[in-house]
Amino acid sequence: MRKLVVASQFVIVSLMANSAYAETNEEPMKIREIMQGMQVNMQQIEQGIAQKDWELVSQNSLLIAEHPAPPLFEKLRIFAYINTEMGAFKKLDKKTHTTVKELAELVLQNDKGNVELKFTQLRESCEQCHQVFREEFQAYFYE
Numbered sequence: 001m002r003k004l005v006v007a008s009q010f011v012i013v014s015l016m017a018n019s020a021y022a023e024t025n026e027e028p029m030k031i032r033e034i035m036q037g038m039q040v041n042m043q044q045i046e047q048g049i050a051q052k053d054w055e056l057v058s059q060n061s062l063l064i065a066e067h068p069a070p071p072l073f074e075k076l077r078i079f080a081y082i083n084t085e086m087g088a089f090k091k092l093d094k095k096t097h098t099t100v101k102e103l104a105e106l107v108l109q110n111d112k113g114n115v116e117l118k119f120t121q122l123r124e125s126c127e128q129c130h131q132v133f134r135e136e137f138q139a140y141f142y143e
Helices: 002-023 030-051 054-065 072-108 112-142
Strands: none
Touching: 030 054, 030 072, 030 112, 054 072, 054 112, 072 112
């Protein structure tokens, strides 16, 4: 019963946030800026690996792992949109965060031989999430 009450409250708050945000939606969503920042971090990691600049790899891995969250109302809008796919989204998000943390740890442990493999896994994790969510998400929120 408690789960039903919590779920109902979440839906109500999400709908309120969605309508409140829709009335003031003059700027692109913050999630876009966050994702663009992580894209730059991915490019920096790739450059760092190519140049064997492990500090650059480590710094940008940690920036991805600790990326900022969107504002609360925006997060609620996203969660309301994802709705029944929340489990799949959370699973992909967790996989990405785990992989990027493992990448940073490999650099700190001086295990340079496995850094490229872990970066490939990170890129694949990002691409999996994009394949499942990106196109419909962009169409829903931006078109």
